[in-house]
Amino acid sequence: MTDVIEVKDMHFAYRDGTEALKGIDLTIKSGEFIALIGQNGAGKTTFAKTLNGLLKPSQGYVKCGGIDTSQKRVIKKLVKEVGYVFQNPDHQLFNNEVRKEIAYAPKNVGLSEEEIEERVTEAAAVAGIKEDYLSMHPFFLPKGLRQRVSIASILALRPKVIIVDEPTTGQDYRQSVEIMEFLKKLNEERGHTIIIITHEMDIVAKFAKRVIVLCQGKILLDGDTKEVFSQPDVLAKAYVKVPEATRIAQALNRFGISRDVLSSDELWDQFQSAISR
Amino acid sequence: MEKIIEINQLTWQYTDTDHPALEDVSLEIEENMFIGVCGPNESGKTTLVSCIKGLIPHNFIGSYKGEVRLFGKNIRDLNAQELAKYVGFVFADPEAQFTSMSVEEELAFGMENIGLGSDEIKERIQWVADITGLESLLDKSPYDLSGGQKQRVAIASVLAMQPRVIILDEPTSMLDPIGKDSIFNICARMKEELHMTIIMVEHTLDRLARLSDRLILVHQGKIARYAEPERFFENVGELLELGLNPPASIVFLDQLKQAGLYDGPMTTSVEETIEIAQSICARKEAIK
Numbered sequence: 308m309t310d311v312i313e314v315k316d317m318h319f320a321y322r323d324g325t326e327a328l329k330g331i332d333l334t335i336k337s338g339e340f341i342a343l344i345g346q347n348g349a350g351k352t353t354f355a356k357t358l359n360g361l362l363k364p365s366q367g368y369v370k371c372g373g374i375d376t377s378q379k380r381v382i383k384k385l386v387k388e389v390g391y392v393f394q395n396p397d398h399q400l401f402n403n404e405v406r407k408e409i410a411y412a413p414k415n416v417g418l419s420e421e422e423i424e425e426r427v428t429e430a431a432a433v434a435g436i437k438e439d440y441l442s443m444h445p446f447f448l449p450k451g452l453r454q455r456v457s458i459a460s461i462l463a464l465r466p467k468v469i470i471v472d473e474p475t476t477g478q479d480y481r482q483s484v485e486i487m488e489f490l491k492k493l494n495e496e497r498g499h500t501i502i503i504i505t506h507e508m509d510i511v512a513k514f515a516k517r518v519i520v521l522c523q524g525k526i527l528l529d530g531d532t533k534e535v536f537s538q539p540d541v542l543a544k545a546y547v548k549v550p551e552a553t554r555i556a557q558a559l560n561r562f563g564i565s566r567d568v569l570s571s572d573e574l575w576d577q578f579q580s581a582i583s584r
Numbered sequence: 585m586e587k588i589i590e591i592n593q594l595t596w597q598y599t600d601t602d603h604p605a606l607e608d609v610s611l612e613i614e615e616n617m618f619i620g621v622c623g624p625n626e627s628g629k630t631t632l633v634s635c636i637k638g639l640i641p642h643n644f645i646g647s648y649k650g651e652v653r654l655f656g657k658n659i660r661d662l663n664a665q666e667l668a669k670y671v672g673f674v675f676a677d678p679e680a681q682f683t684s685m686s687v688e689e690e691l692a693f694g695m696e697n698i699g700l701g702s703d704e705i706k707e708r709i710q711w712v713a714d715i716t717g718l719e720s721l722l723d724k725s726p727y728d729l730s731g732g733q734k735q736r737v738a739i740a741s742v743l744a745m746q747p748r749v750i751i752l753d754e755p756t757s758m759l760d761p762i763g764k765d766s767i768f769n770i771c772a773r774m775k776e777e778l779h780m781t782i783i784m785v786e787h788t789l790d791r792l793a794r795l796s797d798r799l800i801l802v803h804q805g806k807i808a809r810y811a812e813p814e815r816f817f818e819n820v821g822e823l824l825e826l827g828l829n830p831p832a833s834i835v836f837l838d839q840l841k842q843a844g845l846y847d848g849p850m851t852t853s854v855e856e857t858i859e860i861a862q863s864i865c866a867r868k869e870a871i872k
Contacts, residue, residue, distance in 0.1 A: 347731060348730065570832075571835045
C-alpha cells in the first residue's frame with residue numbers, strides 16, 4: 308500500500324499561542340480505515356483539519372499525496388486528495404438543492420459542465436441518494452440523508468482520503484450502523500482511505516482497523532484496534548474507556564478469555580469455549 | 585409516591601402529516617423518579633416530552649385527543665408561568681437556548697422573566713452555579729465554553745427556575761464521555777438532593793439504563809415498553825429487533841440466561857455481570 312499522508316514532527320498553534328498539536332509523526336497508507344479518538348480538546352479536529360490544508364502546521368510538515376500542505380496555491384490539488392465532512396451536515400450544506408450542493412465543489416475546482424454532471428450522478432449513486440432527492444432542498448431531508456448529501460458533495464471531488472467528523476452524532480443505532488456500513492463500503496469497494504473522529508467506542512471496535520489516540524496534542528497510542536483496546540490503563544490517561552464487551556473480557560482474562568475482544572458476539576464465543584474447555 | 589404526570593389516551597397528529605406522531609398513549613409518572621426515554625429517531629420521543637411540557641398543544645398546530653394532567657391539573661388549563669413552575673426543558677443543542685452574553689446573565693434571564701427580585705436571583709445563581717460547577721465561569725460568554733460546560737449552563741438556567749420536573753431532550757448527544765458523565769451526575773444529584781423528577785431522552789442506553797428508575801421505549805408513536813430496567817431488559821432480542829442497542833453487559837447476561845447458565849434477575853451493573861460470569865467460570869473450573 309502506498310502512503311497517502313505523511314506527517315513529520317508537526318506542531319500547530321492557534322493565534323492566541325495555544326499549542327493544539329505538539330509533534331505528530333505518522334504515515335497513513337492507501338485503503339486504511341482509521342478511528343481518531345480522544346477527549347474533547349485533545350486535538351482531533353485540529354489534526355484532521357491540518358490533513359486537508361484547512362490549517363497549516365506551525366512547525367514540521369504534512370504531505371498529502373506528496374503535496375506539502377504549507378505550500379501556496381495547493382488547495383485545489385489538496386481537495387482531490389483529502390475531503391473533510393463536518394460533524395453537523397447543516398454546517399456544511401448551504402445550497403437550496405441537493406444537486407447544486409453536490410456540484411458546488413467540482414464547479415469550484417473548474418471542471419467542465421459535462422464533467423460536473425457526471426460527478427454529481429456518480430457521487431449521488433455511490434452515496435445512495437435517489438434521483439428524486441436531487442431536486443429537493445437538503446434541509447427538508449432527514450438527518451441521515453443530509454449526512455449522505457454532505458458526504459456525496461465531498462465524494463464528487465473523488466478524494467483518496469475522506470475524513471468524517473463524528474459521523475453518528477444525533478443518530479439512532481440503526482442510522483449509525485447504516486452510515487458506518489456506507490463508509491465501510493467506500494473503503495472496501497472503492498478503495499477510499501477513511502478516517503473517522505468519534506467518541507463511540509462500539510463503533511470504533513466494529514469498523515476501524517487502526518486507532519490513533521490523541522491526548523493533549525500528542526499521539527498516546529497508534530495501532531491495530533485490538534492492540535489499542537487491550538491497553539485500558541494507557542487509554543485511561545486519555546479518558547478513553549474500552550468498549551463494554553472488551554471490559555468484561557478483560558475481567559475474565561484469567562479464565563482464558565483474551566483481552567482484545569471487540570464485540571458481544573466475540574465475547575460470547577470466547578466465553579463458551581472457555582467454560583467448555 | 586404521588587402521581588404527578590398522568591397521560592390518558594393521548595393521540596396527537598401534527599398538521600400536514602398523514603399519521604399521528606403519538607397514538608393512544610397512556611402512562612403515569614410518580615414524583616422523584618428518574619425516567620429514561622428511548623426509541624429510534626422519529627418514533628415520537630420528543631413529541632411525548634413536548635406534551636408533558638405543554639409545548640403541545642400550546643405551541644403547535646395539530647389534532648389533540650385525550651389529556652395530560654400535571655400535578656392533577658389538565659395541561660390545557662395551565663398558562664405559561666404555571667407550566668414553567670412545574671416543568672423545565674433542556675434542549676439537545678444548548679446554544680439554541682442561549683440569549684445572553686455572559687453565563688450569569690443567562691442564568692438570570694428566566695428568573696427575571698417570571699418576576700423574581702434581584703436578591704432572590706443572586707441567591708439562586710449562586711445555588712445553581714454550585715450544583716452545576718459553574719462558579720468560575722459566571723463572567724464568561726456561554727458561547728466560549730466547551731460542549732459540556734454549555735450544556736451545564738443550559739441545565740442551570742432551567743434549574744434556577746426550580747421546577748418540580750426537568751425534561752432533558754438528548755442532552756449529551758454532542759458531548760464527549762467526560763461531558764456525558766458530568767450531565768448524568770448533575771441529574772442524579774437533582775433527583776437525590778433536590779427530590780426532582782427527571783425525564784431524559786437519550787439514544788445511548790448504557791448510562792441511561794444505570795440511572796433510570798424506569799425506562800420508556802417509544803416505538804411508532806406508541807409506548808412499546810415502560811418498566812424498571814431489570815424488567816425492561818428481560819427480552820433483549822425484541823429490543824434489538826426494535827433497533828435499540830442494549831449495553832453489552834446486558835446482552836451478555838441475556839446470553840447467559842438463554843444458555844441456562846444464569847437464572848437470577850437482570851442487572852444493569854457491569855460489575856455485577858462480571859461477578860456473575862466469574863462465578864460461572866469458577867464453578868466450571870471446580871467441576872473439572
